[in-house]
Each structure stands twice: as C-alpha cells, then as structure tokens.
Amino acid sequence: MFFFSPHKDIVGHALACADEPVQARHSILTDGTEVTLLDCGVIRIEPNTASQLSLVISCGVHGNETAPIEIVSQLVSDLLSGEVSSAVRVLFILANPWAMAEDRRFVDLNMNRLFCGQWQYEDLSLKEVKRAARLEAYVANFFAEEPVTVEQRLHYDCHTAIRASARERFAVYPFVPGRVLPEHQQALLTRADIETVMLQQEPANTFSSFTSVKQDAQSFTLELGKVMPFGANDLSRFSGIDLLLRALISDEELPNTPAGGMEQFVVHHTLEKSSENWTFHVPDDAPNFSECTPGSLIAEDGGVQYLVGAEPEYIVFPNPRVKVGERAGLMLRKLSK
Ligand SMILES: [Zn+2]
Numbered sequence: 001m002f003f004f005s006p007h008k009d010i011v012g013h014a015l016a017c018a019d020e021p022v023q024a025r026h027s028i029l030t031d032g033t034e035v036t037l038l039d040c041g042v043i044r045i046e047p048n049t050a051s052q053l054s055l056v057i058s059c060g061v062h063g064n065e066t067a068p069i070e071i072v073s074q075l076v077s078d079l080l081s082g083e084v085s086s087a088v089r090v091l092f093i094l095a096n097p098w099a100m101a102e103d104r105r106f107v108d109l110n111m112n113r114l115f116c117g118q119w120q121y122e123d124l125s126l127k128e129v130k131r132a133a134r135l136e137a138y139v140a141n142f143f144a145e146e147p148v149t150v151e152q153r154l155h156y157d158c159h160t161a162i163r164a165s166a167r168e169r170f171a172v173y174p175f176v177p178g179r180v181l182p183e184h185q186q187a188l189l190t191r192a193d194i195e196t197v198m199l200q201q202e203p204a205n206t207f208s209s210f211t212s213v214k215q216d217a218q219s220f221t222l223e224l225g226k227v228m229p230f231g232a233n234d235l236s237r238f239s240g241i242d243l244l245l246r247a248l249i250s251d252e253e254l255p256n257t258p259a260g261g262m263e264q265f266v267v268h269h270t271l272e273k274s275s276e277n278w279t280f281h282v283p284d285d286a287p288n289f290s291e292c293t294p295g296s297l298i299a300e301d302g303g304v305q306y307l308v309g310a311e312p313e314y315i316v317f318p319n320p321r322v323k324v325g326e327r328a329g330l331m332l333r334k335l336s337k
Helices: 010-017 066-081 097-101 127-144 183-191 207-214 235-249
Strands: 025-028 034-039 042-046 053-059 089-094 152-161 170-173 196-199 218-226 263-272 290-292 297-301 304-307 313-316 327-334
Touching: 010 066, 010 089, 010 097, 034 127, 042 127, 053 066, 053 127, 053 235, 066 089, 066 152, 066 218, 066 235, 089 127, 097 127, 127 207, 152 207, 152 235, 183 218, 183 235, 207 218, 218 235, 263 313
Parallel strands: 053 089, 053 152, 152 218, 170 196, 196 263
Antiparallel strands: 025 034, 034 042, 042 089, 170 218, 263 327, 290 313, 297 304, 313 327
16 A cells, blocks of 8 residues: 555564654545544545544554554555545554564563643653653543534544453543543444443543543443453454444544443452452453452452452452552442443
C-alpha cells in the first residue's frame, strides 16, 4: 500500500519507524475522505460528509496484545484501499510501538497507568511517558476539531488478557461521577459479543479514563480474549469487535437496545498488597471472573483478613506479585437487574 510504502501496512510502518521523526502524511481517497498520518501508528480519517460520530479506536497500549492490533491494521488497510468507506470520523492509534516490536506488555512503564496527566509525574525522558503525553494531545485535538454535526464521542481501547477468563470478553467502564451506562452503549457492546461489563467506582489513569473524564466520550477498555504473538491469533474469536467497528465506521443501522442481557459488575473491594507478609489464597491460575463463595478467605496480612461477604464475589486481575502498596486484584459483585 502506497500510504505506508515501503511497509505493507500501519503495523509494519509503526514497527519500523517508531524511533524516526514521522513527517505527517496526507492523502485524499477517491471518495473524498481525507487521511492523515499524524505520527507513527496514529492515523486520522475524515469523511467529506457530515459525520455524527467521532470514533477513537486504540490498541497496543500493551504491546504484546496483538489480536486487536491485527484487526485494526486490516481495517486501516481496507479504508485506504477503498474496500471500506468511512461515514464517520475515526482516529486509529497503535499506542506502544516499542513494546509491540519487542512483543512485550511494556518497555519501561505500564502505559495504561500514564493517562489523565499522570505522565507529568513520571520520568519525561522515557519513550512511553512522552508517547502518553502525545497521545492525549492527538485525541484532544481530534475531538476539538470535530464539526458541529458530531453528536457523539466514542472510544474503544482494545486489549487482550494474559490470564484466562471465566467470561471470555468484558468491558471496563471508567468512573465518571454520577454517570450511568446508557442502554445504547450496552447494545453496541453486545453487538461485539461482549456481555459483561465492569463498572469502575473510582478514578483511574487509563487511556479510556482520559477520554471519559477529560474528553466527555463514552469510552471502554475492552478485554477481548487471550494474549498471543503476532500471527498466532485465531481472529475468528474476535469477529464481534471487527463487525462492530466496521458497522460504526460505515454508519450502519445498529440496535438501540441490547439483544441479549448484559451482566454488570461493580468493584466491591480493592485488594492491596499491604506488606511483605501479605498472603493471597487464590490459586495462581485462577481465571478472571472466578466466582468466590461467601465466607471464602481471599487474602490476609497478620490478623487482617479479607473474606467474601454474604453474597458471591468475583475476582479480576489477580496478581500477588505486585510491589507492596500496589493493587493485587479486584473483588466484584454482580449488580442485580
Ligand atoms: Zn492490556
């Protein structure tokens, strides 16, 4: 494809050019769509029709989470070749090309803890810190430049998990005081075969928190399946998100109410590694959303225990190997419908 020449696609270009100063490239497709490469792995699509949606699609915040990167790269190629035509504004982001190149989650710092301005308090000489700052600026500009026709801002930050999950796919909805998850957004998620959502109860420094809190977008961190190396993904397991993104981009009619039920979970308790004596009673290979029965002992430190309360709780992101003072997992409760 000429746009990324001599590289095959946006991934090839991003992997090869992560350390080069990128000259902004601009092109107009035959249908009048404007395409601008803003930076390595950052491309903006502006249709020449009145767009009602500003859509940010990001992936590769964790470099080894390759399936969403492959899906996004193919989608960008299809847009550039004219196979797919965009009716809405889209900003595609391959967030961490250095970690992608090394097939690692991150190089120096977990990028998904650097947003909402957190990067300002980190070592500004680190690539991932500089990149988080630039990504915030690209997204802010993308929204600031939207035409008056735009009615909705939407951001999907696409991930895969290291750990197995009792629920293969789930969304995380960032905390914004007083906000509830709209039915329409649930309908879109179920279109992507995502039937589980975790509602955060406190502010975070994730990419999706940044777009929710600072940019007034409906945004989600999507956990779409398992981590695999480039080329080893069974992309058929990711067809739901691919269909949803293509439907949104083509402005296809999408349902307003979820077809199936969506199960919502809230964070009930944050497990923190309180000292070196802290012990964790959940098996190392426990999948995300494992159900813990009432009264189960989850963690203890000296005389302090965390026991599951009167109703079942579900553990996500368990990781006893964090540093003292850091989060070692979340205990969720299911919201009754
Ligand atoms: Zn991730």
